[in-house]
Amino acid sequence: MSAPLVLLPSDEVPKDHLPTNSSNPLRLGPGLRILSQPSSKGTNHVLTATQAGLLTTDAKRNTVSLLSFPNRRYIPTVNDFVIAQIHHSSVDFFHCMVTPHTAHALLGQLSFEGASKKTRPMLKQGELVYARVQSVGLGAGAEVELTCVNPATGKADGGLGPLTAGMVFDVSTGMAARLIRASSSSAENTDAIDGLVVLSELGKKLESLGGFEIAVGRNGKVWVDCSNAAESAVKVTIAIGRCLQETDQQNLHTHDQKKLVTKILRDMKLVS
Amino acid sequence: MVGPIASLSQLNRADGSASYKCPATGYSILGAVNAPIELPARRDALKPEEATVEVFVKPGTTTAGVGERYAEGILRSALGKIVLGREKGFPRRGLVITLTIVGGENVERGDSYLTILPALLHAALLAMVSASVPLSMTFSATLLGVTKSGDIVRDPSPTAAKAAVSLHAFAFSSKNHLLLNESVGRFEFDTWELVRERALSICQGATTSTDGDVTMGEGTASASLNGFIRETVEDQIYSDYAYKLDSI
Amino acid sequence: MASTTTPSNPTPPSLSLPPSQFARLQPHAYLLAHLSPPPASNQPSIRANGRAASQFRVTSANAGSLTHTNGSAVVRIGDTAAVCGVRAEILHTKDIASWSVLQASSEQNFDKSNEAGVSESQDEEDKGHIQDLNLLVPNLSLSTGCAPGFTPGAPPSALAQSLSHQILSLLHTTRLVKADDLRIWYQPPNLDSEEFRNAGEGMDVDTEESGGPEREVKAFWVLYIDVMIISLAGNPFDAAWASVLAALRDTKLPKAWWDADNETILCSDDVADVQRLSLRGLPVSSSFCSFEGDIAAGWRAVVIPDAEEQKQKKGAQQRWILADPDGYEEGLSQERVSVVVDRENGKTVIVKMEKHGGWTVDSDDLRHLVDVSAERWDEMKRILDQC
Numbered sequence: 001m002s003a004p005l006v007l008l009p010s011d012e013v014p015k016d017h018l019p020t021n022s023s024n025p026l027r028l029g030p031g032l033r034i035l036s037q038p039s040s041k042g043t044n045h046v047l048t049a050t051q052a053g054l055l056t057t058d059a060k061r062n063t064v065s066l067l068s069f070p071n072r073r074y075i076p077t078v079n080d081f082v083i084a085q086i087h088h089s090s091v092d093f094f095h096c097m098v099t100p101h102t103a104h105a106l107l108g109q110l111s112f113e114g115a116s117k118k119t120r121p122m123l124k125q126g127e128l129v130y131a132r133v134q135s136v137g138l139g140a141g142a143e144v145e146l147t148c149v150n151p152a153t154g155k156a157d158g159g160l161g162p163l164t165a166g167m168v169f170d171v172s173t174g175m176a177a178r179l180i181r182a183s184s185s186s187a188e189n190t191d192a193i194d195g196l197v198v199l200s201e202l203g204k205k206l207e208s209l210g211g212f213e214i215a216v217g218r219n220g221k222v223w224v225d226c227s228n229a230a231e232s233a234v235k236v237t238i239a240i241g242r243c244l245q246e247t248d249q250q251n252l253h254t255h256d257q258k259k260l261v262t263k264i265l266r267d268m269k270l271v272s
Numbered sequence: 273m274v275g276p277i278a279s280l281s282q283l284n285r286a287d288g289s290a291s292y293k294c295p296a297t298g299y300s301i302l303g304a305v306n307a308p309i310e311l312p313a314r315r316d317a318l319k320p321e322e323a324t325v326e327v328f329v330k331p332g333t334t335t336a337g338v339g340e341r342y343a344e345g346i347l348r349s350a351l352g353k354i355v356l357g358r359e360k361g362f363p364r365r366g367l368v369i370t371l372t373i374v375g376g377e378n379v380e381r382g383d384s385y386l387t388i389l390p391a392l393l394h395a396a397l398l399a400m401v402s403a404s405v406p407l408s409m410t411f412s413a414t415l416l417g418v419t420k421s422g423d424i425v426r427d428p429s430p431t432a433a434k435a436a437v438s439l440h441a442f443a444f445s446s447k448n449h450l451l452l453n454e455s456v457g458r459f460e461f462d463t464w465e466l467v468r469e470r471a472l473s474i475c476q477g478a479t480t481s482t483d484g485d486v487t488m489g490e491g492t493a494s495a496s497l498n499g500f501i502r503e504t505v506e507d508q509i510y511s512d513y514a515y516k517l518d519s520i
Numbered sequence: 521m522a523s524t525t526t527p528s529n530p531t532p533p534s535l536s537l538p539p540s541q542f543a544r545l546q547p548h549a550y551l552l553a554h555l556s557p558p559p560a561s562n563q564p565s566i567r568a569n570g571r572a573a574s575q576f577r578v579t580s581a582n583a584g585s586l587t588h589t590n591g592s593a594v595v596r597i598g599d600t601a602a603v604c605g606v607r608a609e610i611l612h613t614k615d616i617a618s619w620s621v622l623q624a625s626s627e628q629n630f631d632k633s634n635e636a637g638v639s640e641s642q643d644e645e646d647k648g649h650i651q652d653l654n655l656l657v658p659n660l661s662l663s664t665g666c667a668p669g670f671t672p673g674a675p676p677s678a679l680a681q682s683l684s685h686q687i688l689s690l691l692h693t694t695r696l697v698k699a700d701d702l703r704i705w706y707q708p709p710n711l712d713s714e715e716f717r718n719a720g721e722g723m724d725v726d727t728e729e730s731g732g733p734e735r736e737v738k739a740f741w742v743l744y745i746d747v748m749i750i751s752l753a754g755n756p757f758d759a760a761w762a763s764v765l766a767a768l769r770d771t772k773l774p775k776a777w778w779d780a781d782n783e784t785i786l787c788s789d790d791v792a793d794v795q796r797l798s799l800r801g802l803p804v805s806s807s808f809c810s811f812e813g814d815i816a817a818g819w820r821a822v823v824i825p826d827a828e829e830q831k832q833k834k835g836a837q838q839r840w841i842l843a844d845p846d847g848y849e850e851g852l853s854q855e856r857v858s859v860v861v862d863r864e865n866g867k868t869v870i871v872k873m874e875k876h877g878g879w880t881v882d883s884d885d886l887r888h889l890v891d892v893s894a895e896r897w898d899e900m901k902r903i904l905d906q907c
Binding site for chain 1: 409501502509
Binding site: 337338339341342344345346349350352353380381383384385445449450451452453454455456457458459460461464465468 | 651867875
């Protein structure tokens with residue numbers, strides 16, 4: 001890969017930065033658009049940026065995308081996993097908060113695994129669900145719909161459903177995306193993914209205490225549960241939350257992340 | 273002379289924000305952008321095909337008056353032109369830019385607002401970039417004054433601006449278009465053209481490279497205002513993606 | 521193009537529409553068709569309202585229409601009409617909180633002015649007094665039912681506020697009104713000479729007398745300049761500014777003096793005593809808009825916004841700069857240019873120039889527009905001189 005390239009709106013994507021794999025059509029990520037430039041010999045096409053960001057390419061999937069500022073507000077996109085909080089319920093729907101200061105998202109009363117009129121979960125205000133964005137609608141005022149089942153299988157894949165116990169921490173949306181990438185590929189690669197070792201480090205250190213469960217929502221929320229840790233559960237939860245938030249806020253490097261985990265766990269007298 | 277100081281994404285709750293300070297004129301602006309957002313009260317007044325750009329200018333010490341309305345009008349038309357309001361998620365929604373004047377001399381009633389326009393424009397641009405608003409281009413702006421002796425002064429201080437024969441605010445796009453011009457005072461067209469050339473060289477650097485903006489020479493890029501905007505954005509992205517760049 | 525828009529029509533689809541309907545359904549295409557007629561038709565490029573690109577609308581001005589004001593004017597530019605009334609009120613210096621401070625600083629200025637060019641610093645001082653004391657108070661109202669968008673009685677819209685500011689700011693930067701015209705003096709009687717010229721009803725003041733104690737400013741005239749746009753069909757600023765200009769030229773201030781015995785300002789009701797304002801120059805404003813020919817410019821994301829300047833030289837005429845746009849044309853263009861010119865010793869001087877909202881107009885066009893504005897200056901001078 002060549003040197004990191006930051007583009008500003010109206011900058012062209014240099015040809016030599018594009019992936020050369022020609023078997024698949026080139027796919028553009030957000031922040032890029034194709035423009036035609038009428039010239040004497042037909043039309044040329046150029047790729048230009050519409051946002052400022054770091055140009056990244058994926059040769060395998062033949063994609064180009066622009067990584068913009070990571071601390072953006074979350075805008076629901078279909079198939080994103082989010083952590084939503086129930087605001088109130090109506091006959092057919094739970095009205096959930098996905099991001100503050102925006103219209104509520106709708107979660108069908110029956111869109112849970114194996115839910116029927118009789119067996120549907122009775123969620124109360126303030127309870128949490130791990131849900132997938134089913135549709136975002138079109139145009140202004142459109143409602144965002146969530147679901148807790150995979151409509152194809154009817155199963156709650158990937159841990160969808162109500163989140164009981166545990167605690168939620170706010171992180172930036174960029175951090176949430178990193179955490180999701182890191183957790184999805186950590187099986188084959190235990191090294192730093194996106195420079196993120198804080199989770200695997202915590203996992204190693206906290207194994208003796210019973211480990212922990214974590215769910216990451218794209219909307220910048222992380223749910224942590226350590227019910228196994230018995231009497232130190234609260235402490236462990238808070239320690240994990242602190243580690244994640246500080247890594248996020250201070251843009252820590254991998255070795256700093258390791259140091260941070262050690263320091264916080266020692267401070268809270270969890271690991272000697 | 274001391275260059276401007278700017279930083280991005282300082283506010284947590286806004287979608288994008290930027291602060292901009294120009295030491296020469298003393299103005300310091302804090303800008304916040306929220307986009308795309310619903311403007312619920314005026315849903316039927318919103319344009320069906322593109323985003324509605326709203327600009328609010330808040331003076332530091334008083335309430336906004338007619339001068340601010342005027343500046344808002346200019347900013348709205350200048351910024352509305354470079355925002356790609358038809359990109360996904362934007363039509364029928366609003367783009368709200370709030371610019372607070374946190375430092376510098378107050379613009380008195382009836383005073384020309386153009387002394388502060390460049391600072392307002394820069395703060396608005398950086399805040400929009402930080403909010404990832406799709407833009408067709410970036411720009412940079414500068415203020416020039418012509419003194420009694422005919423000298424062209426860059427970024428005159430408020431007192432120098434009062435004494436100037438004519439004052440000119442210019443904004444040039446990253447592709448050298450004249451985006452905005454506000455000139456007051458008594459001047460002739462030839463003077464204006466000289467001022468325009470000077471403004472262009474301040475914004476774009478002495479040489480205008482033809483082969484894309486990316487490979488611009490370090491020396492000229494950092495000296496020009498466009499280069500300054502670019503560096504500010506790059507610095508922020510490098511620090512946000514430090515983890516990624518290290519692994520490369 | 522027109523035929524595709526007919527399905528809403530209940531009658532069997534006719535392939536032609538009356539021009540008035542076409543103008544409403546496809547405003548952009550309608551204007552574009554007028555401006556770029558097919559080469560075969562041999563028609564000249566003309567705007568939908570029948571004007572050439574740099575032609576202004578018929579302008580008329582009438583001064584002194586309102587009898588209860590000190591000065592007034594009605595200016596009509598096409599279907600845009602502005603009424604301006606100037607009302608003068610007296611501001612006593614003793615009511616000005618910062619008067620003593622201001623006076624001290626202006627005396628310093630006077631000292632300096634003896635060294636430097638006198639007239640210039642006189643200008644400076646004028647601007648300072650008028651601006652610091654708010655001696656000119658323009659206000660523009662659009663809430664008259666002048667156009668469907670403005671409901672009568674509503675609070676001033678952003679446009680009205682912005683126009684008020686432009687008028688005020690232009691009054692200040694052009695220094696149109698001389699502060700000297702607005703001062704009301706008091707000449708303390710010279711105790712050495714007892715020869716007062718007695719004026720009519722026993723008032724004993726003589727301002728022309730020189731020597732003796734220094735005369736002092738006792739009050740100022742404050743000019744309230746109220747502009748009502750009674751009909752808005754585009755380009756409100758030109759009409760508003762022309763009406764302000766005509767009204768100020770029409771403004772007569774009664775002779776006023778400080779009466780030491782009554783300790784108050786007295787005004788003469790003699791018509792022969794009135795004094796007109798002597799204005800500095802005659803700044804005339806001309807506004808333009810740039811109409812872009814490419815209908816789909818905003819939609820077709822495939823067009824590169826523009827290359828370097830070369831394109832502007834090479835490209836075919838894809839935009840027209842329209843002088844004095846009417847409401848229809850203003851709705852179709854975003855880029856605005858406004859030039860205010862004056863003439864000094866036969867030379868055209870630009871007093872204000874602004875453009876925003878687009879990137880198609882650059883220095884070559886602006887040079888041309890300044891020339892057009894200079895021609896407009898001649899026309900406006902003739903109109904204003906006649907009224």
